Amino acid sequence: MTEFLIYLATTGGIAAMLALSLNLQYGLAGLVNLGQIAFFMIGGYVSAIIVMLGGQTIAIGILGGTVAAALFGILMALPTARLRQDYWAISTLAAAEIVRLFFLNTAFGSPYFGQAFGIDGIPQPYRRAFTEAGLTTSNYNLFYLGLVLVSLLAIFLILRWLAGTPFGRTLKAIREGDHVPLALGKKVSGFRLRAMAIGGAVGGFAGALFAHYNAFINPEYFVPIETFIIWAMVILGGAGNFLGAVVGTVIITTIYNSTRFIASFASQRDLELTPIIGFIFEPRVLGPLRMVLIGLMILLVILYLPRGLVPERRRRYGR
Amino acid sequence: MKHRLRATALLAGTAMAVAFGAGSASAQQAVKIGMFTPLTGASSVVGLDMQRGVELAIARINAGFDVPMQDGTTLTVGPGLLGAPINLIVEDDESRPQAAMDAARKLVEVDGVAVLIGEYSSGRTQPVGQYANENQVVHISIGANAESLRDIGPYFFDAIALAGLQGPQLIAMAQAAIGDVDTFGTIFPNNPYGVGMEIATCAAAAAIGIECVSTIRYEEQKTDYRPELNQLTAPQPDAVAFFAYGADATLILRQAFELGVDAAGTWFGAEVSNWVADVAAIPEVAEGIRGVEHAVAGELYETQYRAAYVDAYGEEPLTVFGAFGYDAAMLAALAINAAGSTDSDAIRQAMHEVSQTYLGITGNLAFDEDGMRMFQDYGEFIYTNGELVPYVAE
Structure with missing residues (x-):
């Protein structure tokens, strides 16, 4: 059980980085990015390619993946920075699909490296050192969890600090509409561009960490539904609040995986199940039930807690 | 009603055995076998069929079963394994790779299964296989190829032969059916299976001087395939190799029919049983299409699998993959039985041994040194009057 919890915490931590990245773009700057998963994909693929084909170290790979995703964020923002929010959202969705289709149709060296096959056998940082030192896979998983949590904490603190700087306050002003920042002489498109670059870097870093943890990636991991799961985390937790994004991630990850234990919990305790409850416990029903539960929670939050479970603290100035 | 009662009885028995470890043995003593399968999402029909196949095998071992061997004898295995019933734990992987990994990790790290069985998609099987190998857990794929x-x-085994074997079969069938074939076209889904099939088919074609003039990889779940069909037919290939399933199959075959493509004359499908149920409402669009399918039909399949399946579930097997699931579960049970323990290395070694002697309902499952199934019989079929029937070239 401990191993599984470590795994969930690790993947949840990586998802939380993506949620933080989206929170910077949407929660702070009001940028409706429906292509968030593209950063994740670019980070993972570029890092794997740099390490496996370029022969570079994993640290350089992760750095490369982070920079590439940041550059893609800029690339995505450059032609669209002047678009209205709805058009902007559609363009980000399209951009993410272009990235996915690029990797889906591109082989790197061999027909079985890249394309639909994805990339397998991606090296894991310090894995050999752990093996040589006689340490177990459990030890390594614990190490990776530590790496993810430290990274998550660092990203959280940096982004929260950033939100309090003049840059962050300008992003919040842009979120409320372009008129005020324009009246103050701020170049809105430049701020959006920087928000996308930082968001892209965080998303790319998360993608690189995921690729080296999972040791395998293929385009199936990066379909649009994954972006919407990240959105669910941010909306549920509370857009604009970085702590809310993390809380939302924890809740969604918990719902996703806790339902797997309901049936075995019931059977272990010899619970008398009615036919209807027994039907719900069937694995083929529990799957969709997760999404129903998540959808229901989002509806309830939107209706009764429109600012999320951990709302953004808005400073009130003198009236 | 009779079928439903039997199905309910068998399912209830299986469920009881699964949930409570049937009999007096405690849950701790039960040998645990884990299965991850797509019960929701795009592959849910195949996933359910695989689950049923695995359940049938486990129910038989739990009741005690004379397993057929290749030398004509039988080996009595069970009731149960190692003195306790098998506890089958099934997890839905939602047809998503990340959910497949979640399910596999839960089965290994929480449930502590001795053997992991699944899946059908190569993209979901590959990462789980890597994980299982790293953690030295025997993993048997059912339908990924x-x-x-x-x-x-070394801990990974595949109960179905790799896709490459179907390429030469399709080329040979086309040559026998329409004679002089100089050019080939392919239309496969853009996924690991489809791209693998394209590579295997064109490599087999090139080996005998046939040129692949159009290679179309289509995106799944699109609402219009006419551009792909026009690209496919533009160079006028003499024959076409194709694969589709689900709503994609219905749409591709219907639009090909509407565009006047001579699918009956020139198209040769891989694993053709995948779309039979999907075109049931419009059989005319697929009338006359020929192709290959894993040859699972035979006396053993009929008596040991299909009849039991119909008895238990009140309907014909949904796909061929349930039968591969049955064989994968039988191999797992035989290997644990031969190993005499749930030790991974002992099971891994026993897997190679039992694969050489077990007579599967899908044929000879002998593994090579990489754990890949070496032999696979393919049958040639033609779709006519709403059903697949064996095809013999005139």
Whole structure:
């Protein structure tokens, strides 16, 4: 059980980085990015390619993946920075699909490296050192969890600090509409561009960490539904609040995986199940039930807690 | 009603055995076998069929069963394994790779299964296979057959032959059916299976001087395939190799029919049983299409699997993959039985041994040194009057 919890915490931590990245773009700057998963994909693929084909170290790979995703964020923002929010959202969705289709149709060296096959056998940082030192896979998983949590904490603190700087306050002003920042002489498109670059870097870093943890990636991991799961985390937790994004991630990850234990919990305790409850416990029903539960929670939050479970603290100035 | 009662009885028995470890043995003593399968999402029909196949095998071992061997004898296994019933734990992987990994990790790390069984998609099987190998857990794939699976590692086994074997079969069938074939076209889904099939088919074609003039990889779940069909037919290939299932199959075959493509004359499908149920409402669009399918039909399949399946579930097997699931579960049970323990290395070694002697309902399951199934019989079929029937070239 401990191993599984470590795994969930690790993947949840990586998802939380993506949620933080989206929170910077949407929660702070009001940028409706429906292509968030593209950063994740670019980070993972570029890092794997740099390490496996370029022969570079994993640290350089992760750095490369982070920079590439940041550059893609800029690339995505450059032609669209002047678009209205709805058009902007559609363009980000399209951009993410272009990235996915690029990797889906591109082989790197061999027909079985890249394309639909994805990339397998991606090296894991310090894995050999752990093996040589006689340490177990459990030890390594614990190490990776530590790496993810430290990274998550660092990203959280940096982004929260950033939100309090003049840059962050300008992003919040842009979120409320372009008129005020324009009246103050701020170049809105430049701020959006920087928000996308930082968001892209965080998303790319998360993608690189995921690729080296999972040791395998293929385009199936990066379909649009994954972006919407990240959105669910941010909306549920509370857009604009970085702590809310993390809380939302924890809740969604918990719902996703806790339902797997309901049936075995019931059977272990010899619970008398009615036919209807027994039907719900069937694995083929529990799957969709997760999404129903998540959808229901989002509806309830939107209706009764429109600012999320951990709302953004808005400073009130003198009236 | 009779079928339903039997199905309910068998399912209830299986469920009881699964949930409570049937009989007096405690849950701790039960040998645990884990299965991850797509019960929701795009592959849910195949996933359910695989689950049923595995359940049938486990129910038989739990009741005690004379397993057929290749030398004509039988080996009595059970009731149960190692003195306790098998506890089958099934997890839905939602047809998503991340959910497949979640399910597999839960089965290994929480449930502590001795053997992991699944899946059908190569993209979901590959990462789980890597994980299982790293953690030294025996993993048997049921229906995944991309060539890249060969390199996963010593704890990975595949109960279905890799896709490459179907390529030469399709080329040979086309040549026998329409004679002089100089050019080939392919239309496969852009996934590991489809791309693997395209590579295997065109490599087999090139080996005998046939040129692949159009190679179309289509995106799944689109609402219009006419551009792909026009690209496919533009160079006027003499024959076409194709694969589709689900709503994609219905749409591709219907639009090909509407565009006047001579599918009955020139198209040769891989694993053709995948779309039979999907075109049931419009059988005319697929009338006359020929192709190959894993040859699972035979006396053993009929008596040991199909009849029991119909008895238990009140309907014909949904796909061929349930039968591969049955064989995968039988191999797992035989290997644990032969190993005499749930030790991974002992099961891994026993897997190679039992694969050489077990007579599967899908044929000879002998593994090579990489754990890949070496032999696979393919049958040739033609779709006519709403059903697939064996095809013999005139």
